[in-house]
Amino acid sequence: MDRERTERPMEPGLVQSVDRAARILELLSEQPAMGVSEVSRELGVHRSTAFRLLATLEARNLVEQVDVRGDYRLGLGVLRMAGALTARSDLTRDAQACCDEMAGRLNETMNVSIFDADAAVTITQASGDQMIGVARQYVGQRVPLHATSTGKLLLAHAGLSEQQRVLTAPLERFTASTIVEPAQLAAELERVRERGWATAVAEWEEGTNAVAVPVRGAGGAVIAALSVTAPSYRLPESGFEDVVAALREGADDLGARSGYLRPESAAH
Amino acid sequence: MDRERTERPMEPGLVQSVDRAARILELLSEQPAMGVSEVSRELGVHRSTAFRLLATLEARNLVEQVDVRGDYRLGLGVLRMAGALTARSDLTRDAQACCDEMAGRLNETMNVSIFDADAAVTITQASGDQMIGVARQYVGQRVPLHATSTGKLLLAHAGLSEQQRVLTAPLERFTASTIVEPAQLAAELERVRERGWATAVAEWEEGTNAVAVPVRGAGGAVIAALSVTAPSYRLPESGFEDVVAALREGADDLGARSGYLRPESAAH
DNA sequence: CGCGAGTGTTGCTGATAGTGCAACAGTGTT
DNA sequence: AACACTGTTGCACTATCAGCAACACTCGCG
Numbered sequence: 001m002d003r004e005r006t007e008r009p010m011e012p013g014l015v016q017s018v019d020r021a022a023r024i025l026e027l028l029s030e031q032p033a034m035g036v037s038e039v040s041r042e043l044g045v046h047r048s049t050a051f052r053l054l055a056t057l058e059a060r061n062l063v064e065q066v067d068v069r070g071d072y073r074l075g076l077g078v079l080r081m082a083g084a085l086t087a088r089s090d091l092t093r094d095a096q097a098c099c100d101e102m103a104g105r106l107n108e109t110m111n112v113s114i115f116d117a118d119a120a121v122t123i124t125q126a127s128g129d130q131m132i133g134v135a136r137q138y139v140g141q142r143v144p145l146h147a148t149s150t151g152k153l154l155l156a157h158a159g160l161s162e163q164q165r166v167l168t169a170p171l172e173r174f175t176a177s178t179i180v181e182p183a184q185l186a187a188e189l190e191r192v193r194e195r196g197w198a199t200a201v202a203e204w205e206e207g208t209n210a211v212a213v214p215v216r217g218a219g220g221a222v223i224a225a226l227s228v229t230a231p232s233y234r235l236p237e238s239g240f241e242d243v244v245a246a247l248r249e250g251a252d253d254l255g256a257r258s259g260y261l262r263p264e265s266a267a268h
Numbered sequence: 269m270d271r272e273r274t275e276r277p278m279e280p281g282l283v284q285s286v287d288r289a290a291r292i293l294e295l296l297s298e299q300p301a302m303g304v305s306e307v308s309r310e311l312g313v314h315r316s317t318a319f320r321l322l323a324t325l326e327a328r329n330l331v332e333q334v335d336v337r338g339d340y341r342l343g344l345g346v347l348r349m350a351g352a353l354t355a356r357s358d359l360t361r362d363a364q365a366c367c368d369e370m371a372g373r374l375n376e377t378m379n380v381s382i383f384d385a386d387a388a389v390t391i392t393q394a395s396g397d398q399m400i401g402v403a404r405q406y407v408g409q410r411v412p413l414h415a416t417s418t419g420k421l422l423l424a425h426a427g428l429s430e431q432q433r434v435l436t437a438p439l440e441r442f443t444a445s446t447i448v449e450p451a452q453l454a455a456e457l458e459r460v461r462e463r464g465w466a467t468a469v470a471e472w473e474e475g476t477n478a479v480a481v482p483v484r485g486a487g488g489a490v491i492a493a494l495s496v497t498a499p500s501y502r503l504p505e506s507g508f509e510d511v512v513a514a515l516r517e518g519a520d521d522l523g524a525r526s527g528y529l530r531p532e533s534a535a536h
Numbered sequence: 537c538g539c540g541a542g543t544g545t546t547g548c549t550g551a552t553a554g555t556g557c558a559a560c561a562g563t564g565t566t
Numbered sequence: 567a568a569c570a571c572t573g574t575t576g577c578a579c580t581a582t583c584a585g586c587a588a589c590a591c592t593c594g595c596g
Contacts, residue, residue: 013320074352078353079391085342140344
């Protein structure tokens with residue numbers, strides 16, 4: 001159900017209170033609003049500690065209280081950082097337009113993701129207008145490389161060292177269909193490279209399928225992945241090939257503008 | 269030139285290291301990348317201190333190094349927060365679309381701003397394709413209420429207590445034309461309410477003019493401001509009325525969707 | 537080539553800054 | 567009215583974090 005419980009004790013050499021503050025921001029990215037007590041319970045600290053952390057974040061506009069003596073939520077200061085971040089590259093902006101357009105055509109949830117260290121990061125998302133769809137907000141979310149269509153696609157075109165690292169580390173299981181055997185994953189990656197697109201059939205979330213195609217920038221390198229996600233009854237395996245054609249169009253449009261975000265994303 | 273030097277010693281009861289970390293994020297929102305030493309100088313702390321703060325932020329993906337032993341910049345974790353923030357309201361998304369469309373029509377820099385405590389916050393921005401334009405990225409930026417078109421418009425329609433607060437506090441001067449006399453500002457606000465739009469003629473930045481109109485949501489309340497900003501030679505005072513007509517169209521479109529972001533924005 | 541000034545990074549140690557405690561002031565429920 | 571909550575604030579202790587100094591390294595200059 002909740003798939004992020006990083007209750008690690010924090011590596012030494014880091015600043016404890018800053019780490020806790022950052023975790024608060026993470027929490028507030030998942031839940032729309034939280035009270036002081038709720039935060040303190042989640043962090044495992046005293047209420048007063050959580051309060052002071054929140055008060056500090058509030059002074060810098062990173063969080064705000066919905067009203068006096070009320071819950072806290074993310075503040076508008078976040079916008080400034082987000083603006084500065086997206087201003088750095090055209091890809092984010094172009095990807096948003098691409099997602100919006102494709103979501104209108106396919107009427108399903110679209111994602112554009114990029115490779116980052118040990119995960120695929122969704123940089124853009126647009127939803128179809130169907131009642132049943134992808135509920136969660138995935139923008140900025142780090143999803144595993146071995147259990148999602150975008151993850152597998154990006155990993156298949158990443159550097160060998162990156163692939164080795166994922167293949168040697170234990171593969172976490174999320175559903176009954178999740179690939180957890182390294183050999184099986186290696187074969188899957190090979191197939192992804194051959195046919196030029198990747199899938200995820202209930203491997204990350206039960207009852208949910210996804211298809212991803214590469215976005216190629218100047219020089220032909222894979223700079224991102226464009227994907228569709230939908231309930232399995234609306235996107236069955238038999239329909240994958242049809243979607244791929246549509247996806248390719250969008251991905252080529254996006255790639256043609258050859259936006260780039262992290263030139264060193266493959267390097268380490 | 270640099271108009272933000274909040275070298276205040278930090279109020280008691282706040283967590284020092286978290287405050288410093290937040291300031292790092294602010295700095296990285298202004299400059300695209302900074303080294304450890306640069307950050308330490310800016311914060312007035314030792315290099316090792318700045319390093320550990322950055323390392324902690326990096327562990328939570330809020331910043332990242334451009335390469336090993338290199339500068340730091342904002343990380344992709346910021347996207348997650350931004351995604352969660354904008355997902356809370358339709359206004360941000362609709363405003364972006366509105367800005368984009370208007371920027372295409374007027375070929376100038378468009379902004380949508382909302383009222384927040386003691387400043388106007390730009391939640392959306394789109395630029396025309398002219399070479400000379402608004403250089404700075406303003407999204408998430410807090411601009412003064414008395415020296416900008418959006419600020420004056422929002423203030424004119426804010427609660428009386430808010431207006432009183434601004435009128436009694438000292439009005440900072442930014443250019444020769446900045447209104448610093450409370451009585452003069454009060455008269456200006458009255459004029460804004462009468463004619464239904466606000467201007468800023470080189471009051472915030474020399475050689476730059478701006479015009480703002482209200483965005484009215486369900487119930488007729490002013491929920492945001494839509495504005496155009498341009499060099500004074502392209503947007504002279506004589507041309508204001510023409511732009512207003514175009515702005516009104518966009519603002520009405522936007523308001524018709526009656527998005528809402530902060531229902532309690534006027535309360536305190 | 538070697539110097540010097542710059543960088544990012546890392547143990548160590550003392551004192552400061554931040555934590556937990558307890559108590560207060562509220563609100564809504566029992 | 568008692569209770570169980572909430573967010574908030576002074577206080578005192580001690581764990582935490584800032585500063586120092588040294589390291590490894592890169593760059594530019596002589």
